Amino acid sequence: MTRPVLAIHGGCGAIPRADLTPETDRAARSALRRALEAGYAVLDSGGSAVDAVTTAVQVMEDDPVFNAGYGAALNRDGVHELDASLMDGASGRAGAVAGAQHIRNPVLAARALAAVSDPLLLIGPAADAWAAAHGLETVDNAHFTTPARQAALHTMLERERQGTQASATEQEKHGTVGAVALDRHGHLAAATSTGGYTAKPVGRVGDSPVVGAGTWADDRTCAVSGTGKGELFIRFAVGHDIHARMLYGGQSLETAASGLIHGDLAALGGAGLCAVDRAGTVTLPYNTEGMYRGWISADGQYVAIHED
Numbered sequence: 001m002t003r004p005v006l007a008i009h010g011g012c013g014a015i016p017r018a019d020l021t022p023e024t025d026r027a028a029r030s031a032l033r034r035a036l037e038a039g040y041a042v043l044d045s046g047g048s049a050v051d052a053v054t055t056a057v058q059v060m061e062d063d064p065v066f067n068a069g070y071g072a073a074l075n076r077d078g079v080h081e082l083d084a085s086l087m088d089g090a091s092g093r094a095g096a097v098a099g100a101q102h103i104r105n106p107v108l109a110a111r112a113l114a115a116v117s118d119p120l121l122l123i124g125p126a127a128d129a130w131a132a133a134h135g136l137e138t139v140d141n142a143h144f145t146t147p148a149r150q151a152a153l154h155t156m157l158e159r160e161r162q163g164t165q166a167s168a169t170e171q172e173k174h175g176t177v178g179a180v181a182l183d184r185h186g187h188l189a190a191a192t193s194t195g196g197y198t199a200k201p202v203g204r205v206g207d208s209p210v211v212g213a214g215t216w217a218d219d220r221t222c223a224v225s226g227t228g229k230g231e232l233f234i235r236f237a238v239g240h241d242i243h244a245r246m247l248y249g250g251q252s253l254e255t256a257a258s259g260l261i262h263g264d265l266a267a268l269g270g271a272g273l274c275a276v277d278r279a280g281t282v283t284l285p286y287n288t289e290g291m292y293r294g295w296i297s298a299d300g301q302y303v304a305i306h307e308d
Contacts, residue, residue: 010292011175067175072195089188178225206230
């Protein structure tokens with residue numbers, strides 16, 4: 001039997017160290033631990049990697065610390081458009097939703113779609129309707145709104161008017177949550193969920209619901225969940241490229257993941273990811289000031305925000 005492990009990220013849009021208050025630090029670390037412990041409880045009881053990543057991401061979707069579900073970013077019209085995906089490394093099945101406005105936990109819709117994989121990806125009102133028809137909880141769009149996200153939207157729109165968008169912090173711009181897991185049976189899975197970036201154009205879709213970009217899992221190699229500038233993850237097919245570097249190039253997970261995050265993507269925009277390979281090796285590279293992240297296994301638990 002394989003020793004199970006779970007790794008998560010809460011986005012590379014971490015609060016700058018200089019702005020991180022003790023209260024915010026404690027809240028973020030507590031939220032990461034809750035997600036890790038909930039997901040690992042599934043693995044420790046013999047549950048599947050798919051169940052573990054779903055559980056971990058759902059916990060983060062329900063916590064306003066993160067940009068996913070409740071507490072997600074607002075688009076430029078002040079509306080939440082939510083994206084999520086999930087992939088099962090054992091079967092290759094995947095599911096995703098994009099631009100959903102009413103699914104309380106988009107990861108649950110992604111998981112339900114992965115069970116059928118046809119359709120694999122649904123968008124907007126069709127995603128909301130499918131979720132409701134299949135018994136998933138739907139809510140008013142205002143459910144996802146928090147004062148912090150409203151303030152962030154106001155700030156970003158003001159930056160646009162002043163032409164100072166480039167000076168916005170990673171926290172102001174974007175954030176994502178994700179989880180990867182290896183279960184006792186040697187199976188891998190990955191899931192990712194996001195509200196996108198603050199003041200994004202209406203209808204914009206990033207990498208989180210794009211299988212092979214922001215999410216990937218294959219039992220032969222690894223499971224990956226990304227965070228950062230979604231357009232870059234799509235252009236570089238980051239999740240699948242890490243898999244390909246390992247499967248066809250013989251690279252280790254660390255070499256493949258770091259080569260992309262600190263190499264190909266570093267000069268183009270903020271990026272990070274969590275990943276685990278078939279042997280249970282975890283990597284959490286990022287090229288921003290910080291990334292909410294952690295892992296848990298029988299050996300212990302690790303949670304961090306900056307280089308601590």
